Amino acid sequence: MSLLKVEQLTKHFGGIQALKGMGLSIEPHQIVGLIGPNGAGKTTFFNCLTGVYRPDQGGVELSTKAGTRSLVGLRPDQVNRAGLARTFQNIRLFGQMRVVENVLVGRHGVTQTGFLGALLRTRAFVAEERANLQRAYELLELVGMADQANRLANNLSYADQRRLEIARALATEPRLLLLDEPAAGMNPTETALLDRLILKLRDELGLSILLIEHDMKLVMNLCDRVLVMDQGRDIAFGTPAEVQSNPAVVAAYLGEESHA
């Protein structure tokens, strides 16, 4: 039973066809890499999955505790509550908030007490705040940032900001995590740490991860499966070894510098 099933996903903007019948299947506890030349439509694909754009055609189905759910037509916050979380290519943190607060925002969708509870300081409110704060700290420990919990997010280093985004996304308790170029701008040490973190997410937290990356070494070492996109289409899907030797993939990348 696939965790995520995408079929015939199509999207165009005005006259431009950004996605042409994309298909993808992600299993539970699986790390899938999404690669392709610049402009292939990778982030657009993410945006269609997460509800930022509404696809023109096609289906997206997520397997949740309550059964299979179609994500097409849902708002981004609804998609998130269904179990899909994401990070952004251009980091979108809440800069004026503390690191731990950023993660706390992620707890919004899984918190029950509303503003009345906050106003009246009910026991339920206090208990939930405490539990959320505890969880936030745990997640920060997971990504290795617990010691910076009270720094303002704006003051973080670039790599730390990327890790915080991951922690924040994790706070929403997703089943599938979408990472958009998580290693961008990281040096080899930081990339290795990220590598280990993603493995932890799959093995300890039981998540599946779909990541867009240009760092070929990372992708080939880390991913269970790789999906290759070119010009809005999926042109190959398989293990890293299979994909690397696929002539269509090589052709798509001809002229493109890869990090491999």
Place this chain on the structure above:
Amino acid sequence: MNLLEELKKSLLVGCWFVFLTLPLVGLQTDYLEGTWEFKGLNLLAVFGLSILFSWAWRWLAARRGKVQFEPNSVPWAPLSLAQLSDTRFLLALSALLLTLPMVASSYQTGILSTAMIYIVLGLGLNIVVGMAGLLDLGYVAFYAVGAYAYGLLNLHFGLGFWALLPIAGMLAAVFGVMLGIPVLRLRGDYLAIVTLGFGEIIRLVLENWGEVTEGPSGIAGIPKPQIPGVELDFDAQAAFIYYLLFLLVLLAIGVNRRLQHSRMGRAWLALREDEIAAQAMGIDLTRTKLTAFGLGAFWAGIVGVVFAAKSSFINPASFTFHESAIILSIVVLGGMGSILGVVLAALVLILLPEYLRFLADYRMLIFGAVMVLTMVFKPEGLITNPRPTFERPDDAEREEP
């Protein structure tokens, strides 16, 4: 920059401003009478003031960014924030404020009551603008809804003050949500203009729909709040309203504080920082925005009732864009989101013109200038209000024996 260049620059600016103000400040004409008057003294004043202004501007600009104001400090104040928040100090201050109506004249009490009305208005708008970042320029409409709810429902159905307080609050909240629904998808500037438009529409309706709203002549004879069974003379009534407002201020402060440290408060801040990221984290933008509008409007509605009772007369002229602008200045000057800042700003902006009478005519001029200068030099407002810090719950509990 050396002194000579500074002087040259300032002189140039001085001349420029004299040129700018020449037709309006330097000349008085009357077309119909055929007279004209040259006001050289005015121009001299402009020259002098603009030289000072230019020099001060450049001095402040040079220091902008270099001076880091201590977080949670009130710059150039004789007391630090820590001292201001100290419980004993607050108790002493409260005691002082509570005894005021007994020693001061009812006129003085009335002035402070007005200031407190603006504090509540500022705290209400603070929820919408300061916390959620939704620039509402028509906030005065909710104030009007509250006041007119009392005026009209009292006039036609004899409903009393105490019944109206919650009714007006709820009604204003409903209006707030209604205003919020169409503007959900609008960003910054557009949101501001549309809310401005709504504010004006409400005022125009109040003015023109005479059959229902009594039109420009307004409603008079609005009764003051009564304590059942007790006769209150004029001074006592003023004092009663004062204490009532004091309570409302405390309530508003309490509510603001609780909201700031809640899931909703964080959602508002996230919304303000980055809507798209907020949504991706599971925040329902519609609900979050509408809650802000509704809660903010609620306070304006409630305090509108008190205003109507205090003035015993209301008409559309009390609810112009001017008022929205004043309340906005309070929030802006106070520092978006900072409760203490809003309180201080309201006191400064409302009380100072009262006690410095010669400034009264220049009140709006100062408001406008304050808004521009605050944005240019200290956009965080009087009080920089960084977010609170959070200790890990396990650690916090381990420390307690």
Place this chain on the structure above:
Amino acid sequence: MSEGFYYLSEIFFAGLTRGSIYALLALGYTMVYGILGLINFAHGEVYMIGAFVGLVFASLFSIMGYSHLALFAVALAAAVIWAGAYGFTIERIAYRPLRKAPRLAPLISAIGMSIFLREYVILAQTSDFVAFPALFEGLPDLGPLRDFIQPGELVITLVTLGVLGLLFVLIKFTKLGLAMRAIAQDREMAMLLGVDSDRVISYTFVLGSMLAAVGAILIAAHVGQINYHIGFIVGIKAFTAAVLGGIGSIPGAALGGLILGLTESFATGYISSDYEDVFAFAILVLILIFKPAGLLGKNRQEKV
């Protein structure tokens, strides 16, 4: 010719007149928004100041014995010069320091500046309505057309068309126009290519203010009186026109102005004149909610 027809043409040309003034003002809003992404809240006050400056000079020259055409020329010239100067100064003080500030800051600054300028005029001059030379009254009526259109209305329409034509030439064929268009498209790229964006932005403000001043004198001469408050209402309506036509689009501003002017005129003429201002606000609200790009505008998609 029936009574109804005369009334219709009266409404039509009144609408055309209004529309011209709205168009002139809307251009200022749209140019600034196209280049800075900012609503110049203070634009309406510059318009108002233009009117007052024109009045002062017209009064002076009238005392010296000049009359109609000369007064018009003087008022126009003075209004244009001073409005440009005010526009320039406003940009320097309230907007330039906030180029890199978050969205809300320049907007609040603009509002503050608008309040400041209104009060300034109240204090410097008066809050009463003041008489402005009704310079179009002396014009000969238009013979066979006299029942349809007033001479003043014709003047306003023609002057507006002329000004629009000049603007078109400026934007299309001069270096400044090219620079303005470049900056509106992509400011950083334009700067990299050597465009002095600060200068061009200043020019844009000055130009917009001058257009507003022309509109101010035209309508003041037609109506015969001015007041400190005219900038506020007309400002919002002109902004509505700019949005209606597509904010950022210059032909859109002209079109929007025209449509708004005619709509208002017909609405007040045939429905009700009490709620005159409400029509414009209602249109504004509806447009921003349903078609924020306006008639000729482009949709700006935020990149995720």
